[in-house]
Amino acid sequence: MNNMQTKPGALSNDMMFMLDPLLRQALQEDIGSGDLTTTTIIPEDALGEAVIVANEGGVVAGGPIAIRLFQLFDPELTIQIFKHDGEAVRSGETLMTLHGRVRSILTVERVALNFLMRLSGIATATHELVSCIAGTHARIADTRKTMPLFRVLDKYAVRMGGGINHRFGLYDAILIKDNHLAYAGSIQKAVQLARRHAPHLVPIEVEVEQLEDIPEVIASGADAVLFDNMPPNVLTRAVEAVDGRLTTEASGGITKENIRAVAESGVDIISVGNLTHSVRALDISLDLHL
Amino acid sequence: MNNMQTKPGALSNDMMFMLDPLLRQALQEDIGSGDLTTTTIIPEDALGEAVIVANEGGVVAGGPIAIRLFQLFDPELTIQIFKHDGEAVRSGETLMTLHGRVRSILTVERVALNFLMRLSGIATATHELVSCIAGTHARIADTRKTMPLFRVLDKYAVRMGGGINHRFGLYDAILIKDNHLAYAGSIQKAVQLARRHAPHLVPIEVEVEQLEDIPEVIASGADAVLFDNMPPNVLTRAVEAVDGRLTTEASGGITKENIRAVAESGVDIISVGNLTHSVRALDISLDLHL
Amino acid sequence: MNNMQTKPGALSNDMMFMLDPLLRQALQEDIGSGDLTTTTIIPEDALGEAVIVANEGGVVAGGPIAIRLFQLFDPELTIQIFKHDGEAVRSGETLMTLHGRVRSILTVERVALNFLMRLSGIATATHELVSCIAGTHARIADTRKTMPLFRVLDKYAVRMGGGINHRFGLYDAILIKDNHLAYAGSIQKAVQLARRHAPHLVPIEVEVEQLEDIPEVIASGADAVLFDNMPPNVLTRAVEAVDGRLTTEASGGITKENIRAVAESGVDIISVGNLTHSVRALDISLDLHL
Amino acid sequence: MNNMQTKPGALSNDMMFMLDPLLRQALQEDIGSGDLTTTTIIPEDALGEAVIVANEGGVVAGGPIAIRLFQLFDPELTIQIFKHDGEAVRSGETLMTLHGRVRSILTVERVALNFLMRLSGIATATHELVSCIAGTHARIADTRKTMPLFRVLDKYAVRMGGGINHRFGLYDAILIKDNHLAYAGSIQKAVQLARRHAPHLVPIEVEVEQLEDIPEVIASGADAVLFDNMPPNVLTRAVEAVDGRLTTEASGGITKENIRAVAESGVDIISVGNLTHSVRALDISLDLHL
Amino acid sequence: MNNMQTKPGALSNDMMFMLDPLLRQALQEDIGSGDLTTTTIIPEDALGEAVIVANEGGVVAGGPIAIRLFQLFDPELTIQIFKHDGEAVRSGETLMTLHGRVRSILTVERVALNFLMRLSGIATATHELVSCIAGTHARIADTRKTMPLFRVLDKYAVRMGGGINHRFGLYDAILIKDNHLAYAGSIQKAVQLARRHAPHLVPIEVEVEQLEDIPEVIASGADAVLFDNMPPNVLTRAVEAVDGRLTTEASGGITKENIRAVAESGVDIISVGNLTHSVRALDISLDLHL
């Protein structure tokens, strides 16, 4: 607990409280009827020290999750953290050290690394995109294309990489796409239905594919507009048409190559699915010192 | 059910039985207190038809999972499958069609695609490696570096791409690494301890880093030997030293570029962590036809 | 299923999907190791017909929940619904009829009525307040003072009574109260912190206790302002000060007697805790016809 | 733990053990993907003190539940209790004080108060009825018309208000009503069936609507008789007819106005559904001291 | 469903409703990451017929449990039952036949038999004791020495063998033993405390070890008295001392050899722990016909 950082957006006590049952399940998936290698070969009272080390540079995320996994399994392990979530790490640097029962360290190792490697991979990729658009007004956001059952973690990793979060699910924001519009008849009517029947504070965003729809979105009382798959030059005109009356978001076909041009359109938010659906894990390993 | 293929290794009834609770949880994660967009805008009795289409070529995996998610949420949806798991798909081809309540299709869409895109991404990447080593004796295997809580699915996708499965957890095979050896004193003693205390049928594999250790592994009565991070030329000598008396496995630092050389060493198994820890999702989308 | 109504806001398939595990638990709480009275006295094959009748007038809510409880326990029961959720019912009118195994009807009866009586009580009380302010601009909203584990149901009942829903939890909207302000230093800083670290679409509401704070709330970029415990005449001046730039909400000390005066202040939303924390159940009973 | 009172009937360790999973779920319902207000505005290391205060007079119940909720979320909170469950409290009096992380206090506040206000409301209402019949032989009992999933708590609150508990579910006592009698043919046969097939120690109560049935109930070997909706004068004759050979219970249409007359009939038990189905929450709030 | 018998005490719908989650878990325990033998060797579409046969004589119990396990896994299996629970079976007789997917039959076989063999073993042993005391007034009862998580099933099997059920847990009856008496000071005080604080209908039984205590038990208002480990001749005097004023129960050291002498003491109930703590499974097997 005392190892957790205190900056806003960090992995907070309430997230831990929610995640505990799933973290237990993740351990149970790997342990099954027992860790045969460890329990047959390592003496129960063997104590040791391990370091978790980055084998390549990046941005760390998931440290408190790894710690929690070790401590759920063995509350007597002591862990010292050297790189907090959101910090940069270089190849060879130590993220944390662990002292205690060797059995516990070896049994939890793989599951802890699976989380740490994925989340650090997300934070690193987010950070790269954030760097690409440095100096522009735009911010990088995630999507709902996340690891099932662990969306809060994927989105947390995006925050640690310097990004921000889009809606967490179908329940906390309304995003009206072409299919919904087809059933409502018009943007105006769709927003009206949503406003009337949803909780009164819920934000409403409308996805548009052509510039001509922008005035109707503004008139509808929506809070935000999503431009899907627009090339940067069209996006610039779209942002001008909105003129600050709505939050603007660009999405679709974003790459490291074109993201700066997208950001320079003046759009507020750039949301990127592959931050979480196509993660390259950061190479991190655990070394046991006898 | 009648849409499932019957070849061995396919997603079977027993896997479905085990996965159901987790698939429900995955839907619940996204739905939360309700799908605000769909329930406020789409009439409850609106019926429609949707197609799930590949936007790039690859190998499909996860079709029955997507179907199950839709049917768990709404058993009245009818779904027709055009590409079975394990089949190649080209860009633009239809994987399946759905008929039924539009609300149900839209509410489940994202979670179904999240699974389908990841699993097809794994199958596609596995298939690429399998193609790289065509004609050799070697087979591609996965590791335990998988999506927490969904290891059986990640490993299933590897099978659909033509790979085979390594152990499913800490419970179904013994893999003795350097840390274990350090506590046991010798390969001989480690294997002896494992044989004495583990269930008598459990397979035992020993990881070695130098050729000199091979005779001791053979003498120990282990079933398999894992060569970690050996260059192809050393690997060739290692395989010769084993001379068919153990299953041989190569692991570590495998890339598309060097995998053929690794396979040509004569090794039985090549296990590749990034098949499942660094997945590029296959681009798949759902289109609703009004 | 075919008994469900289709107006927006009604109890939708996605809510049912989420509630099923809790409804099962509610039945299990009552059944325990078995319904001793029914299983020892009523023959297993006895069939019968029952009616669920209102013993006083009100607005119905929870019909689909009652149906679902009966059908979770015994899918072969056939149920016909006469009063849909949101409809007015007079004393003596039938809400629904059930046909099937007598054992099933008697075992589920109490749990089904417990939900139906509470939810109809909430809808009825909401409807009374809505009637009190008919013709004004204001709308009645609920709070988070709800039945633990069944918040979505309490809030659904409020909708059925003509009210609207405030946030569903701590996760889907930000409500900054005096305690938060004390830590942030100022309204301006509190809203700034929330905007920077929360998902970008999340709505922000600020609670104020004095008129002087209104300009700062407007300047802060908040979306809504909550006036806590203000008498109607002060509220009128508060609403004028906001002048449509924010959603306005009144809360605290609302009674049937003063609510019209509150509404006539021009406030947008009146939120009422006792709609859900102090429910008078509507008197509803089940009669079995042999 | 050391704050719990020791009188019999108090909230015991075994109840806590059973309730923990549900209390966690209640917190999870409110927290969802995270407490956005608290985690973005309140520093993680901010410490503070809070008091929980009654805003009106009544009888307290649920203190240990509130404490447990706070400590499940944050075991480092220290809590001092001033009013134990079952004690009377006056408006303005402090129930307990909390010291520790401000974030924890604010995140748990609403759920803790939701339980505390409901349970104290039940205890208070029970106590009022108990006072109404002071000096008579009768005792006030609850029913199964309780908050789903939290019946043990509702019934606990009734005990704290001076009442006693009726059966906890369908499994721990037999209550034969008209419907059951119709299938059995006679009181005699119904009791006989129940005796033969239920566990031999299970108590059997029979509901009667007319005085003529009393001799048959006595002859049947039942343990108790329930008089449903009988006016006090008829009840008096019923109690006389039983003459101490059975436990007698009155139920139905009980109000603060008529309960003394009912009690003076000499009946042993008066069971009152609205103690738990129509609860007026006691007004209790939490104040944070910076 | 249509295969279930209708006699009172039989495995009823409400028990099934409660057991389903545990039966699923029991299947999941055996299936784990998949039934490797069946899914690799048996074609998915292979259909077959199986019989479940008794290999020795006894009393059947658990048929509906076995059926439920098969149908939870594969609802398309059709099953015909030939011996209902509670019926005698001779060696070689068929209990039920199954038709459908061979994979489903083989995957569920072991778990279904594990339940069926245990429960039939309990029913058979109970029936033997019941036969031993035929013609006496006494009845055979079970205890709480049951298979963890499946007490309702063990007790059901006792009923199927002709026995009756003692309390189901710590919650539905009070059994005052010497330890409780020591803390209360006297039988009188212990019963008084229990009567005052427990639900008013709960039965109270007191365990005594010497005849001198019987008058105090009768005076205390207890409902039943348990004679622990009394030899038959002392038991006869104990029953005489009670003289019908309490239910009498004998327990401890009961064997097939001495049970008739115990029963002839006139005691009402003989409770036998080894009916459920030391079960000899009835030999039952499944044969597949190709």
Place this chain on the structure above:
Amino acid sequence: MNNMQTKPGALSNDMMFMLDPLLRQALQEDIGSGDLTTTTIIPEDALGEAVIVANEGGVVAGGPIAIRLFQLFDPELTIQIFKHDGEAVRSGETLMTLHGRVRSILTVERVALNFLMRLSGIATATHELVSCIAGTHARIADTRKTMPLFRVLDKYAVRMGGGINHRFGLYDAILIKDNHLAYAGSIQKAVQLARRHAPHLVPIEVEVEQLEDIPEVIASGADAVLFDNMPPNVLTRAVEAVDGRLTTEASGGITKENIRAVAESGVDIISVGNLTHSVRALDISLDLHL
């Protein structure tokens, strides 16, 4: 924790981690809505000491399970262990002592003893068979005929009695029986299918009923052969035919009388279903000292 023994095969931390949820459920099954006897009669602050004593000789197993149950319910109990799992105990010897709240000891007593008595019964019976074959090459193994949901415990008890474990479920080894052979066409084809589609390290065992099949099993590449129900003299010839090329196992009809003859055939493994399906509980009780 510090009470646990350290020999390999002992109840390890990873097993405890997996079992905790089930142990909680086992307690909840017995406690239900509360332990009425204890909470009404024993003061909450009463402290006491208890001993757990063997009433007959045997081999202990389940001590750490009993301890865990007590500590899950009341972490403040202190427990001292005198007989570790796997040790012999004589009648009258103390297994462990407990100090702490009397209520906690009495509430958990029955569930703790239910586990301890069963597991010690299994260990004792296993030890008896192990003694019968002392000096031979053979080892005693268990089967999948175990207590549902607690297979890891039953198998642990077998280890504590000196036996070894067969596969833990359908997922960690392949056992090809006659039914599978019938579908595959031949032993050769069945083993081939299993090898091709199962994880490459999974062991394969083939059951044969006649000596003629042995050469085909050897040729098939299987790892082990199971001789079902063969008399000792035939078994001797079978073992000779295998001549050390496969692990050999005998099963079916094993009794204390014939097991030595079976072992002297030279077979490697003798698996015995009734070790776990027909358990005689070891007589163990808890005595409270005031």
